[in-house]
Amino acid sequence: DGGITQSPxxxxxxxxxxxxxxxxxxxNHDAMYWYRQDPGQGLxxxxxxxxxxxxxxxxxxxxxxVSREKKESFPLTVTSAQKNPTAFYLCASSLGVGTNEKxxxxxxxxxxxx
Amino acid sequence: xxxxxxxxxxxxxQEGKTATLTCxxxxxSPAYLQWYRQDPGRGPxxxxxxxxxEKEKRKERLKVTFDTTLKQSLFHITASQxxxxxxxxxxxxxxxxxxLVFGKGTRLSVIA
Numbered sequence: 375d376g377g378i379t380q381s382p383x384x385x386x387x388x389x390x391x392x393x394x395x396x397x398x399x400x401x402n403h404d405a406m407y408w409y410r411q412d413p414g415q416g417l418x419x420x421x422x423x424x425x426x427x428x429x430x431x432x433x434x435x436x437x438x439x440v441s442r443e444k445k446e447s448f449p450l451t452v453t454s455a456q457k458n459p460t461a462f463y464l465c466a467s468s469l470g471v472g473t474n475e476k477x478x479x480x481x482x483x484x485x486x487x488x
Numbered sequence: 489x490x491x492x493x494x495x496x497x498x499x500x501x502q503e504g505k506t507a508t509l510t511c512x513x514x515x516x517s518p519a520y521l522q523w524y525r526q527d528p529g530r531g532p533x534x535x536x537x538x539x540x541x542e543k544e545k546r547k548e549r550l551k552v553t554f555d556t557t558l559k560q561s562l563f564h565i566t567a568s569q570x571x572x573x574x575x576x577x578x579x580x581x582x583x584x585x586x587x588l589v590f591g592k593g594t595r596l597s598v599i600a
Contacts, residue, residue, distance in 0.1 A: 407587060416592035464531050472586045474520045479531030
């Protein structure tokens with residue numbers, strides 16, 4: 375089955391800890407994205423990548439880091455600098471950025487602070 | 489900066505009626521506009537895309553309109569069913585290597 379897989383479904387972070395959220399796709403898409411969703415806030419873009427070994431900051435990149443070493447994978451690290459990390463995190467992919475292509479989303483990771 | 493407004497946070501409607509959701513934006517018009525459905529605890533799923541030179545697009549019970557003069561898109565679900573209950577998100581696509589910009593969504597509840 376083709377699609378995007380996010381793991382884990384639920385994640386808990388202790389104060390001062392970095393945590394990494396996994397995102398893998400087998401759709402052969404060039405572009406991948408990370409969004410954060412808070413209740414009543416809609417989707418806010420954290421980072422996106424148009425191609426391997428390249429990525430750009432979105433609207434709320436502070437306290438987060440990403441890498442794109444493989445086309446299939448775009449992990450997101452929530453660092454200890456992110457003071458309010460509790461949210462629902464969504465990974466997505468598309469054929470390209472700004473090419474009127476639809477986004478395919480994963481099922482999300484709910485991150486909570488202990 | 490671009491601002492997107494979806495008419496309300498929540499909309500309740502009786503089964504069988506037509507649900508109409510609104511997406512308004514400020515400033516310059518996008519090249520395309522997309523609509524997504526999101527169920528609780530799940531990722532959004534693409535529904536429809538409409539281009540700026542298209543007035544209307546249909547898919548089964550769904551209809552989307554795009555009015556660049558009013559800077560507005562309307563999303564209609566005819567003969568609504570309880571299974572249509574979900575949050576619906578509009579997204580602006582400006583093309584040219586710019587990621588989609590999402591609205592906050594409207595939570596639709598269809599009551600039997």
